[in-house]
Amino acid sequence: MAKITYHTHDNKTHTINVQNGLTVMEGAIQNDIPGIDADCGGGMACATCHVYVKEDWLDKLPNKEDGEEDMLDMAFEPKNNSRLSCQLIVSDELDGLEVNIPSKQG
Amino acid sequence: MNKTDVLIIGAGPTGLFCAHQLGIIGLSCEIVDNLDKAGGQCIELYPDKPIYDIPAVPECTGEELTNNLLKQIKPFNVKFHLNERVEELKKNQNRWHVKTSGGEEFDVAAIVIAGGVGSFEPRKFPVKECEKFEGISLFYSIKDKSIFKDKTISIFGGGDSALDWAIELSNTSKVNLIHRRDGFSGAESSVQKVKDLNDQGKLNLFTKYQMDSVSGDKQIETIKIKHDEGEIKEIKSDYVLGFFGLIMQLGPILDWGLNIDKKTVQVNTENFETNVQGIFAIGDICSYPGKLKLILSGFHEGALAARGCFKYAKPDEKLRFEFTTTSKAAQERLGIKK
Secondary structure (H helix, E strand, O other), rough: EEEEEEOOOOOOOEEEEEEEOHHHHHHHHOOOOOOOOOOOOOOOOOOOOOOEOHHHHHHHOOOOOOOOHHOOOOOOOOOOEEEEHHHHHHHHOOOOOEEEOOOOOO | OOEEEEEOOOOHHHHHHHHHHHHOOOOEEEEOOOOOOOOOOHHHOOOOOOOOOEEEEEOOHHHHHHHHHHHOHHHHHHHHHHHOEEEEEEEEOOEEEEEEEEOOEEEEEEEEEEOOOOEEOOOOOOOOOHHHHHOOOEEEEOHHHHHHHEEEEEOOOOOOOHHHHHHHHHHEEEEEEOOEEEEEEOOOHHHHHHHHHHOOOOOOEEEEEEEEEEEEEOOOOEEEEEEEOOOOOEEEOOOEEEOOOOEEEOOOEEEEEEEEEEEEEEOOOOEEOOOOEEEEEEEHHHHHHOOOOOHHHHHHHHHHHHHHHHHHHOOOOOOOOOOOOOOOHHHHHHHOOO
C-alpha cells in the first residue's frame, strides 16, 4: 500500500491509499480523480493517462520502457517530468509519490 | 439515401465481426468509420504489434486480424463509408434516420455503436493562438502539398508523419523540424535521413524544443520555440504542421440521449442495447458490470447485439438459433456451394 497524491488542474489535492500492484493510473480511475482518461486501458497505446511527476521523485521511479517516450511525444504539453501513469506500478517504495494531472489529455 | 437493416458505427474488429453476425442471420448492414481504412485501433495504434489473446489464434498483428475479419465478411458485400463521422440520429417512426459529416444519409432499423473510445482526431498544439490559423497556415494533415513550394515550413513531431513530410518537403521548401527530445519514434532510416539533410544544410533540425507561440496577422509570419532549458528562438515561418498522432474523442455520440458514464455507453448484457431502443453499443465503448476491454469480449457482444437488432429489422419474423456447421440458410448467405 502506498499513499499517492494527485494534484488536479483545478488546484485540488487528492491523497489516496493505492494497493500495491495497481498502477498510478488505476488508482486515479478507481477513485474518480478527474483528468486521467486512460483511453486505451493501460496498454501504452495512447497518452491520455499522462502526469507530471514531482521533481524529487523522478529518479526514484522505474525507468521508462521502450515505447513510453514515444507515446509521450503524443501527450498534451509533455515536459521533462512527464510519465504515463499506467506505467507506474504502485509498491511500498512509491509511498508519498505526488503527481500533477495536466489541464487536459487531448 | 442508403437503406439497410443496420448501421454499424466503427470499423474496428468488433464492428467488423458484428457485420459478420448480422450477415449470418440474414440482416444487411453498412459501416461508417471516421478513419480512411477499416481496422480501428488495431490499424491505427498497433498494426504491427502482435496480439496474443484472440481465441484459437496464438499470435497475429492488428493488421492481420483486420484483414482476416474483412475476408470473413466478404460474402456479405458490406458497404463501407470511410472518412465519415456520424453526426446526427433521428427517430423516424420505427426507423432511424442518420446523417454523416460528409452528407451521407441512412435509413436503418437499428444502429450498433462499435466506436471504440470515439473517433480519431488529430492531436493539436496546446498553444491557444494556433486555433486562429488552423486550416489557413497551420495544418494537422496535408491535402495539397503544392501550397508549400518555396515557402518556409515548420514541422513539429517525432514520428513517421513528421519525418516523412520533413524529408519530402525539404526538396521544394525550407523546412524546420522541431521535436521535444533527441529521440524519435519514426523509422530509424528516416531519422538518419533527417540528420543527414540537417548536416547538409537542407533542413534545420531543432530538438528539445517545443512550440511557444505563433504570430501573424491573417497568415502565420513567425513562431517562437522554446528549449527545455528555457531559451526561446524566433523563426520565420509561412506554414506550421503538427504531427502529434491521433486522439480519440466521443464527439456527437454524447448528444444522442444515451446513458454515458466516463466516456462509455451503458448497455444491458442480454443484447447490448442502450437505454435508447434500437441503439446498441459493443466493444470498448460499452460498459456493464464486469466489462473487459478485450477484442474477444467485443466479438461476443457483437454476436448478441446482432440478434438484438433482428426484431427491429424483421418485426414479423422469428429468429431461430442455428449453427453455421449445419444451417442451410447460413451457408447460403456465406455463399458456400455444396
